[in-house]
Amino acid sequence: MAEPIGHALAEIQRTLDFTQEFDPSASTAALSIGLSDHPAFMYLPRLVATLREAAPGITLAVRNFTGRDDAVSMLDAGEVDMTIGVPPTPTGRILSVPLFEERFVCILRKEHPAVRQDLDLDTFLSLTHLLVSPENDRFGVVDAALAKQGVKRQLALTLPQLYAAPAIVASSDMIATILEGVVEASGQAERLHVASPPLELDPVSFTLSWHRRNDTHPAQRWFRDCISGLFAQDPARKSG
Helix, strand or coil: CHHHHHHHHHHHHHHHHHHHCCCCCCCCCEEEEEECHHHHHHHHHHHHHHHHHHCCCCEEEEEECCCCCHHHHHHHCCCCCEEEECCCCCCCCEEEEEEEEECEEEEEECCCHHHHCCCCHHHHHHCEEEEECCCCCCCCHHHHHHHCCCCCCEEEEEECCHHHHHHHHHCCCCEEEEEHHHHHHCCCHHHEEEECCCCCCCCEEEEEEEEHHHCCCHHHHHHHHHHHHHHHCCCCCECC
């Protein structure tokens, strides 16, 4: 019995030593993160660059998810160490901190006849709409806001790919209501007219989430601090 007990005690001691000290520059830890499309497109290159500079021996695995509660499932199963996306349904076991917010804007091609006038609700409803729905739902936040006013819009296209929308709108007569940062990062901004929606829409929050069981894990805690620091450097989108 002495040998297996000795191995177990040695493993516990290594774990305790690792918990007490963490040197990112010397670490060869493997970390994993789940990202929804928008933060992946906007911030993953900067995050990877930060990681390679501060901790070149760390391996990072990235996984995609779409539904907000996919993050909970992935964290519960230990498939990822943390996630960045819209806030998941609250649970006592999943911890989260806000990272940034994005407001909604409406986009039309620059030559669209509707850009010659203010985008009021009547004009908005007279147009055909593109809906981006990563969860393949034909009823989005815009539809919910319109339903409160007893009206609905005409959907011409529903698609799950967020970053496909600006290019499609730029070459069609459709209107889309999407996150402002998507327009800025799409490479299509010069071909688009951007306007404020003619209805009240709350901004979309993005959070960093992790499982409570990993709250004190030294490598994960360090990486979470890196992520928070990265978003703190972007005050235009920092969540208030």
